[in-house]
Amino acid sequence: MPTGTINPPSSQLGWRETSSQPGTGLTIGVLAMQGAFVEHLRILTKLGATVREVRLPHDLEGLDGIILPGGESTTIGKLLEAWGVLMPLRSAIAQGLPCWGTCAGAILMARDVSDTLPGQPLLSVMDISIRRNAFGRQVQSFETDLIIEGMDKDVPFPAMFIRAPKIESVGPDATAIATLDDGTIVAARQGTWLATSFHPELTSDPRFHAWFLDIARANLGQSSL
Numbered sequence: 412m413p414t415g416t417i418n419p420p421s422s423q424l425g426w427r428e429t430s431s432q433p434g435t436g437l438t439i440g441v442l443a444m445q446g447a448f449v450e451h452l453r454i455l456t457k458l459g460a461t462v463r464e465v466r467l468p469h470d471l472e473g474l475d476g477i478i479l480p481g482g483e484s485t486t487i488g489k490l491l492e493a494w495g496v497l498m499p500l501r502s503a504i505a506q507g508l509p510c511w512g513t514c515a516g517a518i519l520m521a522r523d524v525s526d527t528l529p530g531q532p533l534l535s536v537m538d539i540s541i542r543r544n545a546f547g548r549q550v551q552s553f554e555t556d557l558i559i560e561g562m563d564k565d566v567p568f569p570a571m572f573i574r575a576p577k578i579e580s581v582g583p584d585a586t587a588i589a590t591l592d593d594g595t596i597v598a599a600r601q602g603t604w605l606a607t608s609f610h611p612e613l614t615s616d617p618r619f620h621a622w623f624l625d626i627a628r629a630n631l632g633q634s635s636l
């Protein structure tokens with residue numbers, strides 16, 4: 412089936428350009444093609460960010476950061492390509508747009524991906540190697556507490572893994588910021604980019620989202636100098 416037969420969406424779900432507490436001064440996009448994007452929009456809005464669903468190239472204009480949600484990376488990749496967002500998103504991120512990929516989103520960001528489908532469209536921007544579905548099937552999903560480098564170590568972060576990828580290596584430009592007890596890397600950072608194998612949007616702890624907003628705010632300060 413030619414990918415061109417997937418029609419772009421004609422309307423938003425209602426999250427566009429809204430905020431319950433205007434004041435952070437940040438506009439954060441959430442890629443809203445498939446997967447757990449509503450949960451990200453909800454937490455960002457609670458934290459005071461102005462949020463925007465991203466489905467088409469013009470949705471990228473003026474963003475201070477973007478989140479790529481979990482879901483199914485093969486589907487999201489196809490839609491990115493079909494709706495013309497793959498190339499503009501890749502160049503916006505490559506030019507320094509703060510970006511955080513959760514699970515499928517981390518797969519899209521990784522420069523090197525194992526166990527892809529043939530021809531799977533990817534953004535391939537971040538200096539990490541990742542393996543899809545590396546923890547097994549959906550029924551092998553699990554939750555665990557993690558110490559995250561750069562976050563309060565006294566309060567471990569509740570991390571939910573759903574048919575998650577493993578980050579098999581990082582660097583030289585990226586660093587690991589969280590590992591499981593067996594040393595498996597499950598989160599990485601490269602400047603203003605974050606990649607997590609797990610889903611902070613599915614737990615009630617907003618610290619990861621608050622941290623991403625801090626990164627976006629710091630980046631704004633730097634780029635306006």
Ligand code: GLN
Pocket residue numbers: 480481482483484485513514515516518543544573574575576
């Ligand atoms: N297994 C999915 C993929 O390969 C990722 C799962 C998720 O995002 N929870 O894209």
